[in-house]
Amino acid sequence: MSTMIPDTGNTPQKDNSTATAARPNKGGLEGIVAATTAISKVDGTAGRLIYRGYDIHDLARTCTYEEVAHLLWFGHLPTQKELSDLHTKFVAERNLPDLVVQTIRELPKTAEPMDVLRTAVSAWGAISVSGKPTIEQAIAATARFPLILATFHRLRQGKEPLESRSELGHAANYLYLLTGELPKEEHVRGLNTYLVLLADHGMNASTFTARIVASTESDIASALVAALGALKGPLHGGAPSKVQDMLHEIGSVEKAEAWIREAITHGGRLMGFGHRVYKTTDPRAEELREMARVADPEDFKLSSYVETKALALLDEMKPGRKLYTNVEYYSAALMKAVGLSGDLFTPTFAVSRCAGWTAHILEQVNNNRLIRPEAEYTGPQNESFVPLAERK
Template sequence: MTDHVKSLSPAQAAPGLDDVIAAETGLCLVDGAVGRLVLRGYDLHALADWSFEAVLALLWQGLTPAEMTEAEIRHALGTARCRLFAKAEALLPATDDLSPVEALRLLLSSLADAERMPHHILAVAAAPVFAAAIARRRAGQAPVAPDATLGHAADFLRMLRGDLPGAAHVRALDTYLVTVADHGLNASTFTARVIASTRAGLISSVVGGLCALKGPLHGGAPGPVLDMLDAIGSEADIRPWITAALARGARLMGFGHRIYRVRDPRADVLKGVVGSLRADGTRIAFAEQVEAEALAQLAEKKPLRPPETNVEFYTALVLEALGFPRDSFTNVFAVGRMAGWTAHVLEQEAQGRLIRPQSRYVGPMPGHASAAG
């Protein structure tokens, strides 16, 4: 929770709901003032070496009918991935005219709320199966069937690339999925909780979360980071390109965050991941030069509150190095955020109260409307 909470009278409104507390949760604390992200009592940095399955066990603790260990979740997800593959194969032709995130929306929407498999397992297992199959079809390749014996991150990479990934790449993706697993009451998570509060069901709720993530102001930033690096082109052009961009008031992609007043803690975790992938090519070294120059010029231009590197900058570098096409980045993000969406939906369902905020009417009253006519 933030200490800067607005106390509103019924007649006041807070556009964007900035600093308005709309829920109490035991899942995630985002403290933008000091740059801290806490999941269930653990700082993000303490979770960076955990597997995605271990973080799922942490987030789901106390919210499901039966507690599951990391190993049990890994087994359940592997079984579910294999079960869901046939559905992906059958529906892929219907995605050809859709964007990748729209294709993922279609496939997730095909899951039944009446499905007997626990819905939190179903949703988390479906996301990488569908995302990998969508990416391969867009590349003109056949989908790759899951391997139930692999961990979630390893199988996701294998389904995407067609071969068994190396340990460094699996570790990098696992860390990325953990890093983006939950981030408080962001737009997509809030959407999922609102839907869950109507008792629509977990699948409907996470589909709604994905629809909110589709918006470019929420889930579309990593790809443009690579577009920026492409536009800069060479080391010699870094300084003049950034200078010209700031002079015309353009936003530098991958810098600044609406919540964090200091450095995004997720950026620090992913910077370590980027370091482990640097040997795979020169792009990362070039990006690090871009980052250093951007931070220097931003600090000079805005000395009182210079924008810091955010999670999207390093997300772009990590996912590109792992072989994900940039138009699939939002879907990969959804694979990780499915952890938070499912946990928040389960928590909201346990609370059992319909979310129904008030609005302030600013239109004409009946008497004024008739007089104007």
Template structure:
């Protein structure tokens, strides 16, 4: 028996491949390094949904469909205006996405449905955040691409190109990551022939848990401390001497370099000198890996995707409450791809459990 189904193969997929031993992540046959540094969010989303890259016409149509579906409905605005102020953002997303569950989303799920849900999530986040901050809602703009529009709605001004580039790379790298907890949750719900909205609501509820979608707040704290102190090596040595865990290093799946971290670093190296937090992250990684090898030789502790994600969140001044929702705004593409794949050759998930309780009637024989 494997608790939590760890290591158990539950399905076949052609969406992504993870090789933790060798540090590989592949979307539809393409290495993640190539995807993050050569393509835009919309192109990689198209790849995951359709299994191939779009031509110019297909890309234009996808962008137009995303733009068309960015706008909140009157009833969604009414719900958002009446939600309690102490409801966290992931619960807000779960509630508003659930309100999408009309007869339009009947079995089987479609790519058009997936595009609609993907398009609306950034608008939900931006509307809620600006309302909590006492700021007017900034409507989406149809002449901006998906990631650029997200930043525009949050801040009310067009973002700098470095901010768009870094966040877009992060969102491409987190679109999909195999049979993780939230993806499994979505596929289990879909296996009952429930609708796409129900499957994605399940996934959001799973992502909300800190063991899965937890924000890289520990990395933020590390970067803040080093920035204030001014001595990277001193801060890291102090932490290692006190046996503290160095946040942003090591991963439960990858026993070597996290390929998403490598791809994100390649993007950020092109932006050196454009943002102090991105510059600091590159410096901290170099020092930390050297010291980790000194203090923990042979452990192969390298940066994970959360490390550079934290630097990006700092560079675009994203509030910590938006870290997991932003992760959700990208992972929605992977979730919907898996739900559509599940529907193509569906089998109801029905694992067994091992009973370890008592038998009151001891005469029962098995």
């Protein structure tokens, strides 16, 4: 996400003619309440993110991704037995049907991992998913997202996919499947924190898309494929690798100020700054900043300096804009530190967000009404019809 980027937001189906006249349409559904949810709350003014009542800082510092997935799906943090049961269910779903693996094999090695993930989820849905979305399907999808990405990553390197290890948690197993090596504890901790922080984020564009599809009584795989399509866009989730590209272009602390001034002066984008919702510091960025510092102290020096200098220059050159570092800025540094290539950054966002998407899909179908908003027509009216032969 950059300084020029929006983020967004079931729609009560009422006669909104009076409300529309009273409230100007800013576009992008900004300021429009499109659903009620008990899953998460984003308080952009205070800079808070809450999952079912729990502050994101507490969850990120103490919980595994599996605990947070349980919280999002079932509404409460798990007991030890509930967590063990969920782990057992995850392990049972850590496999890909032969047809899905074959589909991945037949895709070009140069394909974007997000495209591979979208295609493989669609293939999995075609042979494995039917009927109303269920919690069992949510667990199955969330367990398989990392397998799809790791399978493609291994194949494009000329290697064969690996079998999951049942003793490993969600984050550790993903790293193992990518590399074939047991990951370092600090890398597991860093990736787990990332997965917790991005597991849900209110009515963002991809979550809204998933809920729209679910509201039509379509299946869970279709809703997830639609969400992936929305997440791929650079105005939503497709920007983390671009932060890394920006830092690489800046190159050093000595060149940072001149590069940033040039970018701001000529309308260039500072990737990883600004957010559609947060009017203060993104709480997820606060947690990721520390994780990035620990994961790679040397790379962190440049990231930290560019952040400090960019915020100062934005305040100087764009006064009143209140632009802050967003989640994608330090996501890039952290994911690079744990060994992920740039084109896996956004797909790994999807690995995390799958728990949130499926929680929202289940919430939608359990109290469903077709999402069907209105559009304010701005075209011509009362045109006189002219028969084809008389048109000039």
